[in-house]
Amino acid sequence: QEYTAVKMEVVEWSEAAKAEIEGKVGGRKVFLVAATLRPETMYGQTNCFVGTAIKYGVFAINQTEAYVCTYRAARNMAFQGISTPRGNIDQLLELDGIKIVGTKIKAPFAINPEVYVLPMDNVLSTKGTGVVTSVPSDSPDDYQTLVDLRKKPEFYKIDPKWASIDPVPVITTPTYGDLTAPTLVKQLKIQSQKDTKQLAEAKEIAYKEGFYSGTMLVGEFKGESVQDAKPKVRASMIESGVALAYAEPEGLVISRSA
Numbered sequence: 342q343e344y345t346a347v348k349m350e351v352v353e354w355s356e357a358a359k360a361e362i363e364g365k366v367g368g369r370k371v372f373l374v375a376a377t378l379r380p381e382t383m384y385g386q387t388n389c390f391v392g393t394a395i396k397y398g399v400f401a402i403n404q405t406e407a408y409v410c411t412y413r414a415a416r417n418m419a420f421q422g423i424s425t426p427r428g429n430i431d432q433l434l435e436l437d438g439i440k441i442v443g444t445k446i447k448a449p450f451a452i453n454p455e456v457y458v459l460p461m462d463n464v465l466s467t468k469g470t471g472v473v474t475s476v477p478s479d480s481p482d483d484y485q486t487l488v489d490l491r492k493k494p495e496f497y498k499i500d501p502k503w504a505s506i507d508p509v510p511v512i513t514t515p516t517y518g519d520l521t522a523p524t525l526v527k528q529l530k531i532q533s534q535k536d537t538k539q540l541a542e543a544k545e546i547a548y549k550e551g552f553y554s555g556t557m558l559v560g561e562f563k564g565e566s567v568q569d570a571k572p573k574v575r576a577s578m579i580e581s582g583v584a585l586a587y588a589e590p591e592g593l594v595i596s597r598s599a
Protein backbone atom coordinates (compact mmCIF):
# COMPACT_ATOMS: atom_id res chain seq x y z
CA GLN A 342 0.00 0.00 0.00
CA GLU A 343 1.30 3.43 -0.91
CA TYR A 344 0.00 5.79 1.75
CA THR A 345 0.34 9.50 2.15
CA ALA A 346 1.59 10.14 5.68
CA VAL A 347 0.21 13.48 6.87
CA LYS A 348 2.18 15.43 9.48
CA MET A 349 -0.14 16.89 12.11
CA GLU A 350 1.94 19.15 14.34
CA VAL A 351 1.10 19.24 18.02
CA VAL A 352 -0.19 22.66 19.03
CA GLU A 353 -1.11 21.78 22.61
CA TRP A 354 -0.75 18.45 24.36
CA SER A 355 -3.48 16.99 26.54
CA GLU A 356 -2.67 17.24 30.26
CA ALA A 357 -1.85 13.52 30.44
CA ALA A 358 0.51 13.58 27.47
CA LYS A 359 2.17 16.82 28.59
CA ALA A 360 3.19 15.19 31.86
CA GLU A 361 4.75 12.22 30.03
CA ILE A 362 6.56 14.22 27.42
CA GLU A 363 8.08 16.91 29.63
CA GLY A 364 11.79 17.17 28.95
CA LYS A 365 11.98 14.11 26.69
CA VAL A 366 11.87 15.40 23.14
CA GLY A 367 14.92 17.65 23.18
CA GLY A 368 13.16 20.68 21.76
CA ARG A 369 11.97 18.82 18.67
CA LYS A 370 8.71 19.70 16.97
CA VAL A 371 6.34 16.78 17.47
CA PHE A 372 3.86 15.57 14.85
CA LEU A 373 1.16 12.92 14.91
CA VAL A 374 1.59 11.15 11.58
CA ALA A 375 -1.59 9.81 9.95
CA ALA A 376 -1.55 7.38 7.01
CA THR A 377 -4.23 8.01 4.39
CA LEU A 378 -5.18 6.61 0.99
CA ARG A 379 -7.25 9.71 0.25
CA PRO A 380 -5.03 12.80 0.26
CA GLU A 381 -7.62 14.67 -1.83
CA THR A 382 -10.00 14.64 1.14
CA MET A 383 -7.57 16.39 3.53
CA TYR A 384 -9.45 19.69 3.12
CA GLY A 385 -12.22 18.07 5.13
CA GLN A 386 -10.29 16.90 8.19
CA THR A 387 -12.25 17.64 11.38
CA ASN A 388 -10.21 15.70 13.95
CA CYS A 389 -7.82 12.80 14.27
CA PHE A 390 -8.29 9.35 15.81
CA VAL A 391 -6.14 7.10 17.96
CA GLY A 392 -6.90 3.76 19.59
CA THR A 393 -7.12 4.17 23.37
CA ALA A 394 -5.56 0.75 24.01
CA ILE A 395 -2.79 1.14 21.46
CA LYS A 396 0.76 1.90 22.53
CA TYR A 397 2.38 4.67 20.55
CA GLY A 398 5.88 5.99 20.63
CA VAL A 399 7.42 9.39 20.10
CA PHE A 400 10.27 8.76 17.68
CA ALA A 401 13.12 11.12 16.86
CA ILE A 402 13.17 11.38 13.08
CA ASN A 403 16.10 13.78 13.00
CA GLN A 404 17.52 16.55 15.19
CA THR A 405 14.49 18.81 14.79
CA GLU A 406 11.43 16.58 14.43
CA ALA A 407 9.76 13.70 16.24
CA TYR A 408 6.78 11.61 15.08
CA VAL A 409 4.04 9.93 17.07
CA CYS A 410 3.07 6.55 15.58
CA THR A 411 3.27 2.84 16.37
CA TYR A 412 6.66 1.21 16.79
CA ARG A 413 5.86 -0.90 13.75
CA ALA A 414 5.37 2.21 11.60
CA ALA A 415 8.53 3.83 12.97
CA ARG A 416 10.47 0.74 11.94
CA ASN A 417 9.01 0.87 8.43
CA MET A 418 9.89 4.55 8.22
CA ALA A 419 13.43 3.88 9.36
CA PHE A 420 13.95 1.33 6.60
CA GLN A 421 12.40 3.68 4.04
CA GLY A 422 14.95 6.33 4.94
CA ILE A 423 12.39 8.71 6.44
CA SER A 424 14.33 8.87 9.70
CA THR A 425 18.06 9.43 9.77
CA PRO A 426 20.38 7.63 9.80
CA ARG A 427 18.55 5.03 7.70
CA GLY A 428 17.48 1.99 9.66
CA ASN A 429 17.86 3.75 13.00
CA ILE A 430 14.87 3.74 15.35
CA ASP A 431 15.14 6.26 18.17
CA GLN A 432 12.17 6.03 20.53
CA LEU A 433 12.15 8.98 22.93
CA LEU A 434 9.23 7.71 24.97
CA GLU A 435 6.16 5.49 24.89
CA LEU A 436 2.71 7.01 25.02
CA ASP A 437 -0.63 5.24 25.64
CA GLY A 438 -3.26 6.17 23.08
CA ILE A 439 -5.71 7.17 25.80
CA LYS A 440 -3.31 9.87 27.00
CA ILE A 441 -3.09 11.50 23.56
CA VAL A 442 -6.85 12.11 23.39
CA GLY A 443 -7.63 15.83 23.74
CA THR A 444 -4.37 16.98 22.18
CA LYS A 445 -4.78 19.88 19.77
CA ILE A 446 -2.98 19.47 16.45
CA LYS A 447 -2.65 21.15 13.06
CA ALA A 448 -4.51 19.58 10.14
CA PRO A 449 -2.54 20.55 7.03
CA PHE A 450 -4.58 21.71 4.00
CA ALA A 451 -7.79 21.47 6.04
CA ILE A 452 -10.44 24.17 6.01
CA ASN A 453 -10.38 23.86 9.82
CA PRO A 454 -6.65 24.28 10.45
CA GLU A 455 -6.65 23.04 14.06
CA VAL A 456 -8.39 19.91 15.29
CA TYR A 457 -8.43 17.57 18.30
CA VAL A 458 -7.40 13.98 18.84
CA LEU A 459 -10.34 11.70 19.66
CA PRO A 460 -10.75 7.99 20.46
CA MET A 461 -11.97 5.43 17.87
CA ASP A 462 -12.77 1.78 18.63
CA ASN A 463 -11.71 0.37 15.27
CA VAL A 464 -8.18 1.73 14.90
CA LEU A 465 -5.86 -1.12 14.00
CA SER A 466 -2.37 -1.15 15.47
CA THR A 467 -1.26 -3.29 12.54
CA LYS A 468 -2.10 -0.87 9.75
CA GLY A 469 -0.60 2.43 8.66
CA THR A 470 0.79 4.45 11.53
CA GLY A 471 -2.00 3.70 14.02
CA VAL A 472 -2.98 7.37 13.74
CA VAL A 473 -6.00 8.09 11.53
CA THR A 474 -6.97 11.52 10.33
CA SER A 475 -10.72 11.95 10.26
CA VAL A 476 -12.75 13.08 7.26
CA PRO A 477 -16.40 12.49 8.20
CA SER A 478 -17.69 13.89 4.88
CA ASP A 479 -16.12 11.02 2.91
CA SER A 480 -15.26 8.26 5.36
CA PRO A 481 -18.24 6.37 6.82
CA ASP A 482 -16.12 5.08 9.73
CA ASP A 483 -15.08 8.60 10.63
CA TYR A 484 -18.60 9.98 10.35
CA GLN A 485 -20.15 7.25 12.50
CA THR A 486 -17.44 7.57 15.14
CA LEU A 487 -18.03 11.31 15.32
CA VAL A 488 -21.78 10.69 15.76
CA ASP A 489 -21.08 8.17 18.55
CA LEU A 490 -18.71 10.56 20.32
CA ARG A 491 -21.21 13.42 20.17
CA LYS A 492 -23.99 11.21 21.53
CA LYS A 493 -22.00 9.96 24.52
CA PRO A 494 -19.13 12.30 25.36
CA GLU A 495 -19.07 11.19 29.03
CA PHE A 496 -18.88 7.54 28.07
CA TYR A 497 -15.95 8.26 25.76
CA LYS A 498 -14.41 10.63 28.32
CA ILE A 499 -14.09 13.53 25.93
CA ASP A 500 -14.84 17.23 26.14
CA PRO A 501 -17.72 17.81 23.65
CA LYS A 502 -15.85 20.78 22.20
CA TRP A 503 -13.20 18.38 20.83
CA ALA A 504 -15.86 16.84 18.58
CA SER A 505 -17.58 20.08 17.62
CA ILE A 506 -16.39 20.51 14.02
CA ASP A 507 -19.06 19.43 11.51
CA PRO A 508 -18.31 17.45 8.35
CA VAL A 509 -17.08 19.74 5.57
CA PRO A 510 -18.21 19.12 1.96
CA VAL A 511 -15.05 18.57 -0.12
CA ILE A 512 -16.16 16.22 -2.91
CA THR A 513 -19.48 15.91 -4.73
CA THR A 514 -20.72 12.67 -6.28
CA PRO A 515 -23.77 12.23 -8.50
CA THR A 516 -25.35 9.51 -6.36
CA TYR A 517 -24.58 10.70 -2.82
CA GLY A 518 -24.21 14.47 -3.11
CA ASP A 519 -21.76 16.65 -1.19
CA LEU A 520 -21.58 14.51 1.95
CA THR A 521 -21.09 10.99 0.68
CA ALA A 522 -20.32 9.33 4.03
CA PRO A 523 -23.24 10.72 6.06
CA THR A 524 -25.59 9.86 3.18
CA LEU A 525 -24.32 6.27 3.02
CA VAL A 526 -24.46 5.83 6.79
CA LYS A 527 -28.14 6.84 6.71
CA GLN A 528 -28.98 4.69 3.67
CA LEU A 529 -27.35 1.60 5.13
CA LYS A 530 -28.99 2.32 8.51
CA ILE A 531 -25.70 2.19 10.36
CA GLN A 532 -26.22 2.86 14.07
CA SER A 533 -22.78 2.77 15.67
CA GLN A 534 -19.11 2.19 14.99
CA LYS A 535 -19.73 -1.38 16.16
CA ASP A 536 -21.63 -2.07 12.89
CA THR A 537 -18.34 -3.02 11.28
CA LYS A 538 -19.82 -5.17 8.49
CA GLN A 539 -22.08 -2.42 7.15
CA LEU A 540 -19.30 0.12 7.63
CA ALA A 541 -16.97 -1.97 5.50
CA GLU A 542 -19.63 -2.05 2.79
CA ALA A 543 -20.17 1.71 3.06
CA LYS A 544 -16.42 2.29 2.81
CA GLU A 545 -16.20 0.20 -0.34
CA ILE A 546 -19.03 2.17 -1.97
CA ALA A 547 -17.60 5.52 -0.84
CA TYR A 548 -14.16 4.68 -2.25
CA LYS A 549 -15.55 3.68 -5.64
CA GLU A 550 -18.03 6.50 -5.92
CA GLY A 551 -15.50 9.13 -4.82
CA PHE A 552 -12.74 7.88 -7.06
CA TYR A 553 -14.70 7.23 -10.25
CA SER A 554 -17.42 9.89 -10.03
CA GLY A 555 -16.23 12.50 -7.53
CA THR A 556 -15.53 16.15 -8.29
CA MET A 557 -13.53 18.45 -6.02
CA LEU A 558 -15.60 21.19 -4.38
CA VAL A 559 -12.70 23.00 -2.70
CA GLY A 560 -8.97 23.56 -2.78
CA GLU A 561 -6.34 24.14 -5.41
CA PHE A 562 -7.97 21.64 -7.80
CA LYS A 563 -11.59 22.65 -7.31
CA GLY A 564 -13.75 21.53 -10.25
CA GLU A 565 -11.40 18.71 -11.24
CA SER A 566 -12.24 15.03 -11.01
CA VAL A 567 -11.00 13.19 -7.92
CA GLN A 568 -9.05 10.88 -10.18
CA ASP A 569 -7.07 13.85 -11.52
CA ALA A 570 -6.84 15.74 -8.25
CA LYS A 571 -5.71 12.87 -6.01
CA PRO A 572 -2.05 12.68 -7.19
CA LYS A 573 -1.87 16.47 -7.48
CA VAL A 574 -3.00 17.10 -3.90
CA ARG A 575 -0.59 14.43 -2.72
CA ALA A 576 2.32 16.02 -4.62
CA SER A 577 1.35 19.46 -3.36
CA MET A 578 1.31 18.25 0.26
CA ILE A 579 4.66 16.52 -0.09
CA GLU A 580 6.19 19.55 -1.77
CA SER A 581 4.89 21.80 1.02
CA GLY A 582 6.58 19.51 3.55
CA VAL A 583 3.34 18.58 5.34
CA ALA A 584 3.23 14.98 4.09
CA LEU A 585 5.48 12.18 2.96
CA ALA A 586 5.23 8.97 1.01
CA TYR A 587 4.90 5.95 3.27
CA ALA A 588 4.76 2.49 1.78
CA GLU A 589 3.46 -0.61 3.46
CA PRO A 590 3.50 -3.70 1.28
CA GLU A 591 0.81 -5.96 2.71
CA GLY A 592 2.22 -8.88 4.66
CA LEU A 593 5.78 -7.71 4.14
CA VAL A 594 8.29 -9.08 6.57
CA ILE A 595 11.65 -7.39 6.55
CA SER A 596 13.96 -10.26 5.73
CA ARG A 597 17.10 -10.97 7.69
CA SER A 598 20.06 -12.68 6.21
CA ALA A 599 20.28 -16.33 7.21
Ligand code: ZZB
Nearest residue numbers: 377378379382464465468469471473476479480544547548
Ligand atom coordinates in the same frame (compact mmCIF):
# COMPACT_ATOMS: atom_id res chain seq x y z
C1 ZZB B 1 -8.51 9.70 5.46
C2 ZZB B 1 -9.66 9.21 4.72
C3 ZZB B 1 -10.66 9.93 4.12
C4 ZZB B 1 -9.67 7.82 4.63
C5 ZZB B 1 -11.68 9.25 3.45
C6 ZZB B 1 -10.67 7.09 4.00
C7 ZZB B 1 -11.68 7.82 3.40
P1 ZZB B 1 -8.13 0.65 3.81
O1 ZZB B 1 -8.88 1.05 2.61
O2 ZZB B 1 -8.88 -0.34 4.66
O3 ZZB B 1 -6.71 0.25 3.57
N1 ZZB B 1 -6.85 4.05 8.34
C8 ZZB B 1 -5.51 4.23 8.20
N2 ZZB B 1 -4.85 3.59 9.15
C9 ZZB B 1 -5.76 2.97 9.92
C10 ZZB B 1 -5.68 2.14 11.07
N3 ZZB B 1 -4.51 1.85 11.64
N4 ZZB B 1 -6.83 1.66 11.58
C11 ZZB B 1 -8.02 1.95 11.04
N5 ZZB B 1 -8.16 2.75 9.96
C12 ZZB B 1 -7.06 3.24 9.40
O4 ZZB B 1 -8.09 1.92 4.72
C13 ZZB B 1 -7.31 3.04 4.50
C14 ZZB B 1 -8.00 4.12 5.27
O5 ZZB B 1 -8.29 3.64 6.58
C15 ZZB B 1 -7.15 5.35 5.43
O6 ZZB B 1 -7.59 6.41 4.55
C16 ZZB B 1 -7.56 5.82 6.81
O7 ZZB B 1 -8.68 6.65 6.57
C17 ZZB B 1 -7.95 4.59 7.54
F1 ZZB B 1 -12.64 9.91 2.88
O8 ZZB B 1 -7.69 8.54 5.60
B1 ZZB B 1 -8.42 7.30 5.34
C18 ZZB B 1 -14.16 5.53 1.91
C19 ZZB B 1 -12.93 5.83 2.72
N6 ZZB B 1 -12.73 7.24 2.74
